[in-house]
Amino acid sequence: MAAAAFLGASRAAPALLLPSRGLPRRLLVSAASSSSSSGAAGGVVEFQGKVGFLGLGIMGAPMASNLIKAGCDVTVWNRTKSKCDPLLSLGAKYEPSPAGVASSCDVTFAMLADPQSAAEVACGANGAAEGLAPGKGYVDVSTVDGATSKLIGEHITSTGASFLEAPVSGSKKPAEDGLLIFLTAGDESLYKRVAPLLDVMGKSRFYLGDVGNGAAMKLVVNMVMGSMMVSFSEGLLLSEKVGLDPNTLVEVISQGAISAPMFSLKGPSMVKAAYPTAFPLKHQQKDLRLALALAESVSQPIPTVAAANELYKAAKSLGLADHDFSAVIEALKAKVENSQQ
Numbered sequence: 268m269a270a271a272a273f274l275g276a277s278r279a280a281p282a283l284l285l286p287s288r289g290l291p292r293r294l295l296v297s298a299a300s301s302s303s304s305s306g307a308a309g310g311v312v313e314f315q316g317k318v319g320f321l322g323l324g325i326m327g328a329p330m331a332s333n334l335i336k337a338g339c340d341v342t343v344w345n346r347t348k349s350k351c352d353p354l355l356s357l358g359a360k361y362e363p364s365p366a367g368v369a370s371s372c373d374v375t376f377a378m379l380a381d382p383q384s385a386a387e388v389a390c391g392a393n394g395a396a397e398g399l400a401p402g403k404g405y406v407d408v409s410t411v412d413g414a415t416s417k418l419i420g421e422h423i424t425s426t427g428a429s430f431l432e433a434p435v436s437g438s439k440k441p442a443e444d445g446l447l448i449f450l451t452a453g454d455e456s457l458y459k460r461v462a463p464l465l466d467v468m469g470k471s472r473f474y475l476g477d478v479g480n481g482a483a484m485k486l487v488v489n490m491v492m493g494s495m496m497v498s499f500s501e502g503l504l505l506s507e508k509v510g511l512d513p514n515t516l517v518e519v520i521s522q523g524a525i526s527a528p529m530f531s532l533k534g535p536s537m538v539k540a541a542y543p544t545a546f547p548l549k550h551q552q553k554d555l556r557l558a559l560a561l562a563e564s565v566s567q568p569i570p571t572v573a574a575a576n577e578l579y580k581a582a583k584s585l586g587l588a589d590h591d592f593s594a595v596i597e598a599l600k601a602k603v604e605n606s607q608q
């Protein structure tokens with residue numbers, strides 16, 4: 268199915284290999300339209316077509332890299348051109364604008380910072396829409412709100428191309444390991460068409476219906492995550508204040524019902540006040556801001572998220588925007604100090 272869907276490809280691409288999960292193997296694709304797939308079932312499918320990738324930040328670079336390593340014919344663009352270099356070394360091609368990428372590729376992915384940049388790259392001057400046409404697809408994997416996603420979708424589909432939103436759960440390491448979780452919505456035939464590519468970059472995929480549902484699911488997940496991180500930070504600080512070893516707290520939590528990979532992964536470095544960036548704090552605050560607006564749109568109070576958002580805003584004003592979001596603990600430390608003066 269996927270190969271047939273990519274008619275118009277200028278050359279036959281080799282069969283895809285799944286990266287980073289043991290030995291390379293031929294890509295297996297489920298022919299059925301399922302809501303999720305972890306370890307696809309079905310026949311071996313040769314995937315053909317050119318793939319564009321716009322936005323090579325923390326997430327976009329490893330995602331594009333996995334596509335290249337899997338044998339895809341990939342063309343990249345990034346606002347800061349130097350970030351394309353590692354991908355070009357792996358064999359990617361370069362186009363000087365999103366429009367150029369979209370016009371030379373069958374399907375184009377975009378992984379951009381926020382609603383503004385996602386809309387600009389898709390719909391602005393020299394944006395992807397200018398290079399799109401019937402038969403092409405645009406897949407936005409950035410985390411944005413539903414309204415922005417709908418706006419982008421309408422702009423894309425007005426060219427005759429098809430649109431899928433597909434934000435991801437999972438951070439830098441899962442992106443590197445091809446273990447992301449795709450939360451897709453929009454054109455279902457495009458979803459099926461790009462499934463082999465999603466399976467290269469991810470471990471599972473959900474198709475959630477109309478455009479906006481993927482964005483909403485992503486924001487709900489991230490608002491839970493942002494609040495959990497604040498609660499965890501409060502626990503780490505309190506444990507230390509009452510004379511406990513916060514490292515022991517991390518271990519105790521890891522063995523109980525509230526165990527989460529995030530706590531085990533970030534806890535030890537947070538205790539050392541180190542915040543190597545996997546998920547930038549500015550993006551987590553953006554997601555909380557968007558989740559608050561989503562909740563307001565259906566008149567649901569989310570007071571814990573609102574409180575957490577204030578702390579992320581405080582952390583940004585302390586200059587921590589580009590640190591990992593676990594640096595929110597520093598805003599809490601500052602609050603504790605102020606309250607004791």
Ligand SMILES: NC(=O)C1=CN([C@@H]2O[C@H](COP(=O)(O)OP(=O)(O)OC[C@H]3O[C@@H](n4cnc5c(N)ncnc54)[C@H](OP(=O)(O)O)[C@@H]3O)[C@@H](O)[C@H]2O)C=CC1
Binds near residue numbers: 323325381388435547
């Ligand atoms: N990091 C993570 O753990 C995860 C992030 N996400 C989401 O994925 C998206 C990307 O995140 P991440 O890779 O971490 O972010 P980065 O900040 O590392 O990368 C952002 C990308 O957007 C580009 N960009 C920003 N503003 C503009 C603009 N005005 N015009 C064109 N390009 C622009 C940047 O280009 P340039 O290089 O020129 O700055 C860069 O390519 C965000 O929506 C984030 O919320 C989702 C899951 C996990």
Ligand SMILES: O=CCCC(=O)O
Binds near residue numbers: 435436438489
């Ligand atoms: O949007 C970022 C999500 C990070 C994660 O899922 O670990």
